[in-house]
Amino acid sequence: MIGRLNHVAMAVPDLDAAASRYRDLLGARVSAPQALPEHGVTVVFVETGNSKIELMAPLGADSPIAGFVEKNPSGGVHHVCFEVADIAGAARRLIEGGARILGDGRPRTGAHGLPVLFLHPKDFDGVLIELEEAATTRHSPS
Numbered sequence: 001m002i003g004r005l006n007h008v009a010m011a012v013p014d015l016d017a018a019a020s021r022y023r024d025l026l027g028a029r030v031s032a033p034q035a036l037p038e039h040g041v042t043v044v045f046v047e048t049g050n051s052k053i054e055l056m057a058p059l060g061a062d063s064p065i066a067g068f069v070e071k072n073p074s075g076g077v078h079h080v081c082f083e084v085a086d087i088a089g090a091a092r093r094l095i096e097g098g099a100r101i102l103g104d105g106r107p108r109t110g111a112h113g114l115p116v117l118f119l120h121p122k123d124f125d126g127v128l129i130e131l132e133e134a135a136t137t138r139h140s141p142s
């Protein structure tokens with residue numbers, strides 16, 4: 001069901017400093033910061049050729065990554081994101097298999113303008129998994 005690794009996300013305490021390190025020390029192409037209040041994070045994406053790194057800092061009072069950054073004040077790997085062809089079908093199959101989808105269970109629009117959802121880390125060996133519907137499978141409204 002899962003396809004390409006879309007990104008690995010790192011939660012960081014200082015987004016500008018982290019972005020500079022990837023740009024200036026590692027020589028990577030880094031996108032402009034994108035504030036996503038509906039997700040409680042500000043993100044930049046680092047291009048790695050075969051995938052991406054998402055650097056994210058908490059945004060707002062109810063950020064879902066606030067607890068993680070509090071427990072890991074230097075930052076750390078927060079989640080991995082896999083592409084799926086059909087996110088609604090994937091969600092049904094996961095629920096049938098006993099996995100928990102975080103939030104209200106419905107996909108939300110993620111940083112790339114595509115539907116995303118998150119699976120509980122306790123159901124996947126302590127790793128938070130994000131699923132993103134692959135761009136090629138989106139249909140334009142007719």
Ligand SMILES: CC[C@@H](C(=O)O)C(=O)SCCNC(=O)CCNC(=O)[C@H](O)C(C)(C)COP(=O)(O)OP(=O)(O)OC[C@H]1O[C@@H](n2cnc3c(N)ncnc32)[C@H](O)[C@@H]1OP(=O)(O)O
Nearest residue numbers: 036039064065067068078102110111112118121126127128
């Ligand atoms: C930018 C949009 C989008 C994209 O398009 O790419 C994004 O990536 S948004 C990214 C931010 N959004 C999310 O992460 C949404 C889903 N996450 C959550 O709902 C929460 O982060 C969480 C997973 C429910 C954890 O929230 P928290 O407040 O930390 O809850 P707890 O303190 O109760 O933690 C429970 C338990 O889980 C462990 N934990 C927490 N975060 C992680 C993590 N990232 N990876 C692995 N495990 C994690 C935490 O340590 C607790 O464990 P115990 O202490 O053993 O109980």
Ligand SMILES: [Co+2]
Nearest residue numbers: 009054081130
């Ligand atoms: Co992500």
